[in-house]
Amino acid sequence: MATSQKNLSVYDKDKLPDAKDMKIGFVVSEWNPDITESLFQGGFDALLDVGVLKENIVRWNVPGSFELPYACKKMQESFDMLDAIVAVGNVIQGETKHFDFVCQGLTQGIMELNLKGDIPVIFCVLTDNTKAQSEERSGGIHGNKGTEAAIAAIKMGQLRKDAKFYKAT
Ligand SMILES: Nc1c(NC[C@H](O)[C@H](O)[C@H](O)CO)[nH]c(=O)[nH]c1=O
Ligand SMILES: CC(=O)[C@@H](O)COP(=O)(O)O
Numbered sequence: 001m002a003t004s005q006k007n008l009s010v011y012d013k014d015k016l017p018d019a020k021d022m023k024i025g026f027v028v029s030e031w032n033p034d035i036t037e038s039l040f041q042g043g044f045d046a047l048l049d050v051g052v053l054k055e056n057i058v059r060w061n062v063p064g065s066f067e068l069p070y071a072c073k074k075m076q077e078s079f080d081m082l083d084a085i086v087a088v089g090n091v092i093q094g095e096t097k098h099f100d101f102v103c104q105g106l107t108q109g110i111m112e113l114n115l116k117g118d119i120p121v122i123f124c125v126l127t128d129n130t131k132a133q134s135e136e137r138s139g140g141i142h143g144n145k146g147t148e149a150a151i152a153a154i155k156m157g158q159l160r161k162d163a164k165f166y167k168a169t
Contacts (some may be wrong), residue, residue: 015158018051043144044057065103087121091107120160
């Protein structure tokens with residue numbers, strides 16, 4: 001289903017796990033800062049709305065989206081008390097194939113962190129053809145992917161807790 005068929009900012013608080021003790025990390029790309037800051041703010045606000053404490057949210061910045069996997073890996077290693085990490089970026093098609101390689105690299109990198117690491121890394125990266133598409137998905141007519149990513153972080157953080165519980169028993 002295309003994003004245009006689903007508002008990215010819609011969630012049901014009653015169907016979410018208890019998030020008051022959760023600790024969430026953000027790694028935010030500095031490329032297209034108007035977009036990435038909107039994504040971050042959407043995610044940050046959603047976490048507070050569902051009960052996460054401000055002091056339990058940590059943020060690092062990186063130069064661009066291609067650096068997201070490295071910083072997320074370091075955050076996994078440095079903050080093992082985190083329940084989830086949200087990787088925030090915005091890649092917009094330019095004149096060359098650079099878009100393809102940035103998107104391919106960061107996507108593969110983040111997937112590897114999820115499969116090899118212990119803390120889930122949420123893919124909050126807009127990979128768009130135009131700036132208008134990015135604006136529509138970072139607080140515009142299609143909602144905010146940062147909100148969607150924050151809710152995913154809560155759900156995946158709980159799944160990780162459940163998995164540890166079952167393994168321990
Ligand atoms: N064009 C975009 C980039 N390019 C920069 C790369 O992400 C990277 O920082 C550079 O190649 C140095 O390693 N990054 C974005 O996040 N968004 C873009 O549209
Ligand atoms: C995704 C990019 O790196 C891209 O915006 C760079 O633009 P260009 O392909 O015109 O060099």
